[in-house]
Amino acid sequence: MITKKFLLMGSMAVMGVAFISCSNESLFDDNAYHKQKEEAYTSNFEKRYGKIDPNQTWDFTTDTPTYSMVSTGGATRAAASLETADFTCEVREMDIQPDISTYIAANLPKGQNNSSKGRKFEMVIGENDFTVVPLFQGCASYYWELWMTVEGVGEYKIWSKGEGLKYRKAGTNDEFQTVGTGKDGMDSSKGPFEVKAPSYTFNNLPTGNSMAFSLRVWTSYDKFLAYEQNPLNEANHPIISSSVDAWMIDLQNAPVPVGLPEGYSATIIGCEDNKHGDNDFEDLVFMVYGKPVPPTKRVEKVIEQKSKRYIMEDLGETDDFDFNDVVFDIFYDRKEITYIYDNADATVPSDTQTRTLENLGVVRAAGGTLDFAIKIAGEEVWVKSENVSKTQMINTQPGYNPYNVMGEFKATGYIANANNVSVVVEDRGSNDGVHSIPFPEAGVAPKIVAVPVTTNWMNERVKVPTDWFTPKPANN
Numbered sequence: 001m002i003t004k005k006f007l008l009m010g011s012m013a014v015m016g017v018a019f020i021s022c023s024n025e026s027l028f029d030d031n032a033y034h035k036q037k038e039e040a041y042t043s044n045f046e047k048r049y050g051k052i053d054p055n056q057t058w059d060f061t062t063d064t065p066t067y068s069m070v071s072t073g074g075a076t077r078a079a080a081s082l083e084t085a086d087f088t089c090e091v092r093e094m095d096i097q098p099d100i101s102t103y104i105a106a107n108l109p110k111g112q113n114n115s116s117k118g119r120k121f122e123m124v125i126g127e128n129d130f131t132v133v134p135l136f137q138g139c140a141s142y143y144w145e146l147w148m149t150v151e152g153v154g155e156y157k158i159w160s161k162g163e164g165l166k167y168r169k170a171g172t173n174d175e176f177q178t179v180g181t182g183k184d185g186m187d188s189s190k191g192p193f194e195v196k197a198p199s200y201t202f203n204n205l206p207t208g209n210s211m212a213f214s215l216r217v218w219t220s221y222d223k224f225l226a227y228e229q230n231p232l233n234e235a236n237h238p239i240i241s242s243s244v245d246a247w248m249i250d251l252q253n254a255p256v257p258v259g260l261p262e263g264y265s266a267t268i269i270g271c272e273d274n275k276h277g278d279n280d281f282e283d284l285v286f287m288v289y290g291k292p293v294p295p296t297k298r299v300e301k302v303i304e305q306k307s308k309r310y311i312m313e314d315l316g317e318t319d320d321f322d323f324n325d326v327v328f329d330i331f332y333d334r335k336e337i338t339y340i341y342d343n344a345d346a347t348v349p350s351d352t353q354t355r356t357l358e359n360l361g362v363v364r365a366a367g368g369t370l371d372f373a374i375k376i377a378g379e380e381v382w383v384k385s386e387n388v389s390k391t392q393m394i395n396t397q398p399g400y401n402p403y404n405v406m407g408e409f410k411a412t413g414y415i416a417n418a419n420n421v422s423v424v425v426e427d428r429g430s431n432d433g434v435h436s437i438p439f440p441e442a443g444v445a446p447k448i449v450a451v452p453v454t455t456n457w458m459n460e461r462v463k464v465p466t467d468w469f470t471p472k473p474a475n476n
């Protein structure tokens with residue numbers, strides 16, 4: 001949510017100037033004042049970097065796209081159910097032997113990052129039936145449902161947290177205890193356990209189609225109830241934690257469970273329920289089995305994007321030229337590309353899907369002591385004083401973090417060729433108002449320049465080196 005507070009205060013300050021100047025004999029001309037500051041800046045800039053070539057432009061970036069693996073999983077999406085297919089699902093109860101909880105205790109220790117134990121995946125539906133069985137439910141305060149998404153069919157809810165799942169310490173005659181919908185899950189360090197679990201056997205799903213799993217996660221059971229009452233309210237929508245977004249992994253070294261009938265194989269899947277979570281992948285562990293189990297496909301997602309870094313001199317100190325008073329990156333022409341492979345070892349994808357993403361701005365540093373607002377296409381998108389103290393210099397001291405994220409904003413309307421960015425800065429004096437710094441025209445002393453995002457900005461009060469601004473010959 002962007003507020004307009006900053007600019008309102010700015011215009012009030014300008015009104016203050018007008019009032020004071022009217023009541024004063026010496027007429028104070030705001031434009032003249034800023035013009036004088038501009039001239040002083042140009043003069044200081046040329047003293048430092050030499051005479052500016054009238055053809056010199058200030059965008060030093062190239063147009064090369066970059067690729068990066070998608071690291072974040074479930075974006076919040078609208079939950080929709082399409083139970084239109086004529087497949088069948090038979091529910092039974094299944095006894096799970098203690099070998100599974102022994103495996104989980106050894107391989108998915110609670111609270112450890114276990115993401116290297118498996119991979120994100122899809123499955124391919126075969127001609128035979130297959131069965132989904134929840135095996136283990138860790139202790140977690142979130143509430144979730146296990147869903148299946150089948151290409152060409154839709155989404156189908158398989159199971160909800162706690163439903164029909166019972167366990168007891170192995171080798172005892174204790175009563176089986178139920179697992180609830182809250183924190184009262186199974187603690188793998190207190191096992192091994194014998195488990196009675198519901199099993200869901202699917203028949204007649206379309207052979208050859210892709211299938212993926214997801215958890216729909218609500219931060220509490222109350223949130224889920226709010227969703228049930230008002231599913232149209234976006235605030236009640238679940239987070240989607242999916243097997244194609246690496247929130248569920250097919251465990252690579254898992255055993256075939258003791259007691260599966262002859263000839264059957266199984267894939268055991270660990271789930272993480274929280275995108276800011278511990279990645280222990282033991283919040284839910286379930287298996288898919290069949291004769292054979294539906295084969296797993298490898299899925300990879302990458303983001304292709306172009307980028308520019310804008311670094312800025314805020315006119316606070318006209319002889320400073322560290323160009324780190326505002327540093328932000330814009331990622332544009334963004335696409336998420338999903339590569340789908342026939343099997344885990346394939347090197348050539350059998351299918352790709354592309355989704356267009358919104359332009360993204362990331363604020364990296366703010367090495368000035370004046371308040372400022374970043375504008376994209378004339379829209380205010382980020383204000384320093386709404387996020388940190390305006391006088392604080394952030395991430396510009398030696399050893400600063402070049403990947404720091406001070407803030408993010410949607411860069412809707414950004415046009416890379418036009419460099420339609422500007423920064424509105426509060427002036428030094430309390431009555432000086434604000435002034436807007438656009439991306440500079442060719443040949444003027446720049447206060448903003450665009451550089452590749454791989455270019456590091458200056459440490460505090462270190463001038464940008466002269467060769468950055470060496471005049472370049474005019475186009476051809």
Ligand SMILES: [Ca+2]
Nearest residue numbers: 277278280283
């Ligand atoms: Ca977890």
Ligand SMILES: [Ca+2]
Nearest residue numbers: 320322323325
């Ligand atoms: Ca500066």
Ligand SMILES: [Ca+2]
Nearest residue numbers: 322325367368
């Ligand atoms: Ca600075």
